[in-house]
Amino acid sequence: MSGQTVFRTVTRLADGRELIYFDERPIRRDAADQRPLPPPPSPSQLRFDPLLDEWVIVAAHRQGRTFLPPPDQCPLCPSTPDRLSEIPESDYDVVVFENRFPALSTHDGLLPADPTGPTRTSPGVGRCEVVCFTSDHSASFGSLNVRRVRTVVEAWADRTAALSAMPAVQQVVCFENRGVEIGVTLHHPHGQIYGYPFIPPTSAKMLASARRHAEETGGANLFAEILAAERTAGNRIVTENEHWTAFVPVSARWPYEIHVYPRRQVPDLPALSGEERDAFCSLYLSVLGALDGMFGIPMPYIAAWYQAPAGTGQHPTDRELGYLHLRIFSTRRAPDKLKYLAASESAMGVFLEDVLPEESAAMLRKALPKRVSA
Amino acid sequence: MSGQTVFRTVTRLADGRELIYFDERPIRRDAADQRPLPPPPSPSQLRFDPLLDEWVIVAAHRQGRTFLPPPDQCPLCPSTPDRLSEIPESDYDVVVFENRFPALSTHDGLLPADPTGPTRTSPGVGRCEVVCFTSDHSASFGSLNVRRVRTVVEAWADRTAALSAMPAVQQVVCFENRGVEIGVTLHHPHGQIYGYPFIPPTSAKMLASARRHAEETGGANLFAEILAAERTAGNRIVTENEHWTAFVPVSARWPYEIHVYPRRQVPDLPALSGEERDAFCSLYLSVLGALDGMFGIPMPYIAAWYQAPAGTGQHPTDRELGYLHLRIFSTRRAPDKLKYLAASESAMGVFLEDVLPEESAAMLRKALPKRVSA
Numbered sequence: 158m159s160g161q162t163v164f165r166t167v168t169r170l171a172d173g174r175e176l177i178y179f180d181e182r183p184i185r186r187d188a189a190d191q192r193p194l195p196p197p198p199s200p201s202q203l204r205f206d207p208l209l210d211e212w213v214i215v216a217a218h219r220q221g222r223t224f225l226p227p228p229d230q231c232p233l234c235p236s237t238p239d240r241l242s243e244i245p246e247s248d249y250d251v252v253v254f255e256n257r258f259p260a261l262s263t264h265d266g267l268l269p270a271d272p273t274g275p276t277r278t279s280p281g282v283g284r285c286e287v288v289c290f291t292s293d294h295s296a297s298f299g300s301l302n303v304r305r306v307r308t309v310v311e312a313w314a315d316r317t318a319a320l321s322a323m324p325a326v327q328q329v330v331c332f333e334n335r336g337v338e339i340g341v342t343l344h345h346p347h348g349q350i351y352g353y354p355f356i357p358p359t360s361a362k363m364l365a366s367a368r369r370h371a372e373e374t375g376g377a378n379l380f381a382e383i384l385a386a387e388r389t390a391g392n393r394i395v396t397e398n399e400h401w402t403a404f405v406p407v408s409a410r411w412p413y414e415i416h417v418y419p420r421r422q423v424p425d426l427p428a429l430s431g432e433e434r435d436a437f438c439s440l441y442l443s444v445l446g447a448l449d450g451m452f453g454i455p456m457p458y459i460a461a462w463y464q465a466p467a468g469t470g471q472h473p474t475d476r477e478l479g480y481l482h483l484r485i486f487s488t489r490r491a492p493d494k495l496k497y498l499a500a501s502e503s504a505m506g507v508f509l510e511d512v513l514p515e516e517s518a519a520m521l522r523k524a525l526p527k528r529v530s531a
Numbered sequence: 532m533s534g535q536t537v538f539r540t541v542t543r544l545a546d547g548r549e550l551i552y553f554d555e556r557p558i559r560r561d562a563a564d565q566r567p568l569p570p571p572p573s574p575s576q577l578r579f580d581p582l583l584d585e586w587v588i589v590a591a592h593r594q595g596r597t598f599l600p601p602p603d604q605c606p607l608c609p610s611t612p613d614r615l616s617e618i619p620e621s622d623y624d625v626v627v628f629e630n631r632f633p634a635l636s637t638h639d640g641l642l643p644a645d646p647t648g649p650t651r652t653s654p655g656v657g658r659c660e661v662v663c664f665t666s667d668h669s670a671s672f673g674s675l676n677v678r679r680v681r682t683v684v685e686a687w688a689d690r691t692a693a694l695s696a697m698p699a700v701q702q703v704v705c706f707e708n709r710g711v712e713i714g715v716t717l718h719h720p721h722g723q724i725y726g727y728p729f730i731p732p733t734s735a736k737m738l739a740s741a742r743r744h745a746e747e748t749g750g751a752n753l754f755a756e757i758l759a760a761e762r763t764a765g766n767r768i769v770t771e772n773e774h775w776t777a778f779v780p781v782s783a784r785w786p787y788e789i790h791v792y793p794r795r796q797v798p799d800l801p802a803l804s805g806e807e808r809d810a811f812c813s814l815y816l817s818v819l820g821a822l823d824g825m826f827g828i829p830m831p832y833i834a835a836w837y838q839a840p841a842g843t844g845q846h847p848t849d850r851e852l853g854y855l856h857l858r859i860f861s862t863r864r865a866p867d868k869l870k871y872l873a874a875s876e877s878a879m880g881v882f883l884e885d886v887l888p889e890e891s892a893a894m895l896r897k898a899l900p901k902r903v904s905a
Contacts, residue, residue, distance in 0.1 A: 206780070206782035208736070208753065208754070208757070209733070210739070211880065211881075214875075214881065214883050214884065215888070216883055216884070216885065217884075217887045276760075330879055332875075351879075357875075357879035357881045358880035359880040360879065362584060367582070379582065407578055407650055408579060410587055459873060459877050498872060499708040499833060500706035501634070505704055506585065506732035507585075507586070509587075516591070
């Protein structure tokens with residue numbers, strides 16, 4: 158399957174937002190968006206927190222975003238003659254479009270700096286996209302076949318390259334929030350892609366650690382050393398194949414947390430070879446199968462790709478130091494209990510881990526599906 | 532009321548944990564804990580995350596902690612002849628005791644370092660205490676009278692001094708988690724006190740910013756400048772009195788977030804004068820009244836005191852730079868909606884704020900109670 162062809166069609170929605178079809182067969186995509194859409198909402202603002210040394214995105218218009226609509230009003234299902242959705246076509250494989258309620262955007266009318274505060278502000282430039290994984294409203298990422306996951310990977314890589322080329326964007330993050338337990342407001346299986354106009358704090362911290370480690374060791378890559386040490390220890394490995402390793406990190410923060418690293422250090426998704434992309438798909442479906450299989454219920458999770466900064470980063474070596482990997486973690490700590498971030502986590506940044514990482518890895522290994530559908 | 536007397540009685544529970552009564556009148560407290568308690572659970576372990584450069588507390592025994600017991604089995608109500616609780620006496624004003632399921636403890640049998648991982652580990656030394664604000668199971672902090680809040684302040688200050696003196700403790704945090712929406716597992720009105728064996732990441736970040744600012748400005752205190760700028764701008768002030776100011780920060784992360792600063796820079800609670808302690812009580816009750824009054828429903832919240840490090844901190848000037856303040860924030864963004872930390876916040880550390888801080892301050896001001904009960 159390596160070198161899989163994806164057919165890409167770019168179009169625009171009624172309010173000017175970009176929409177891109179990623180099809181597995183060549184299909185003519187010329188349906189127009191016939192909705193009378195209002196102009197995009199007023200833009201967001203970045204405000205700097207001088208104590209925590211990071212930006213906060215203030216996007217007040219998001220309060221009015223679509224919230225758990227009934228299935229027959231899902232904006233991510235294909236359009237029908239009776240109901241026009243965000244996707245003009247009557248069917249699709251994978252589709253990506255600009256978020257209607259974006260936290261960050263490149264549209265006109267960005268807010269000027271607010272002079273009334275004790276700190277600096279900045280317009281909320283950047284990019285927020287939605288990725289629909291399938292037209293099937295009741296599916297989930299874990300129920301996709303390998304071929305479809307591969308198409309999603311192509312879409313992620315395509316959008317990472319496109320957003321990375323935007324002058325405003327410093328870091329591209331492809332992610333999925335799954336489950337109402339973590340605040341999903343639309344049930345249709347979908348993910349999102351953010352192009353941040355700054356390096357997010359978590360990324361910045363990792364890069365700083367990697368830089369310090371490289372300096373101290375004369376050039377060793379911290380991510381690569383962690384992967385090697387986990388493979389040597391072995392007791393936290395969930396599954397691996399020729400190109401990828403999935404493990405529970407020794408210092409996991411969440412009840413069920415899995416890091417998925419490629420064997421080869423690459424900065425981002427576009428840098429993955431066709432073979433590596435292929436190998437990811439079946440491994441990731443196994444991991445998702447294990448998560449849902451563990452308690453026999455759909456697990457809420459957050460999955461996010463950590464990529465090197467889009468441009469030069471904050472430091473000349475940032476792109477060399479970055480090591481593409483995916484992290485997936487669940488807030489469910491038991492069939493009937495969720496992990497909440499209370500004061501220690503939310504106020505102080507200190508995580509309490511209730512499940513021993515070695516035990517969670519063993520539970521996940523036991524729940525691995527026997528096979529995944531091609 | 533300044534210089535209020537509190538009567539303090541120290542005792543031990545059946546398993547050796549310390550318990551301290553803080554009474555508003557002199558009362559003999561000699562009831563013994565008559566429960567046959569098992570020994571304390573196996574201790575926790577600290578694991579260092581080399582990428583995020585911070586400690587995670589792995590406390591697997593906490594999975595079995597008491598979870599939303601029915602009111603007649605509340606472990607924080609006073610004991611009755613029929614039911615023995617954590618508090619041996621048949622009544623109390625404020626009581627503090629060591630947590631039975633502690634994330635950190637000073638007890639024997641601490642786990643040795645785990646040699647199987649790619650990073651360092653350390654025993655989970657430290658201290659976790661529970662603070663019961665009242666013997667009334669169905670009360671809330673906001674329903675206490677000023678006198679009782681003052682007793683709680685005395686207990687916080689006493690415990691901050693006591694835990695700060697413990698060699699293992701580097702930072703003391705007094706906090707309250709309120710509401711099942713943020714994961715509270717016991718309804719009885721109570722807070723907690725953690726003595727961390729390291730400087731928590733949030734604190735470390737603030738101190739680093741304050742240090743940098745002092746260096747750049749020739750000695751200015753960043754916290755004091757933020758307070759002064761907020762008082763000048765005025766539009767985010769919720770309420771203030773002679774000694775304290777409550778404001779929504781310009782870069783608030785949570786839908787309803789209030790920072791409460793004393794006018795005078797002090798490192799921690801023990802350093803507050805009697806007058807300052809008095810003045811805090813009525814102001815804080817006003818803030819809590821505004822939070823609950825805004826939507827007319829009990830608001831879930833996290834409230835935490837940010838204090839200077841207990842010892843020398845990570846840097847010689849840390850205690851001079853620290854500025855005691857309280858932060859209280861709610862995860863409720865609308866009467867029927869919660870704010871969830873999804874991928875942007877949980878995976879990347881970038882907060883999306885849905886409510887304009889200036890608007891949330893105006894809403895809170897409007898909901899301020901006319902008076903608080905003495």
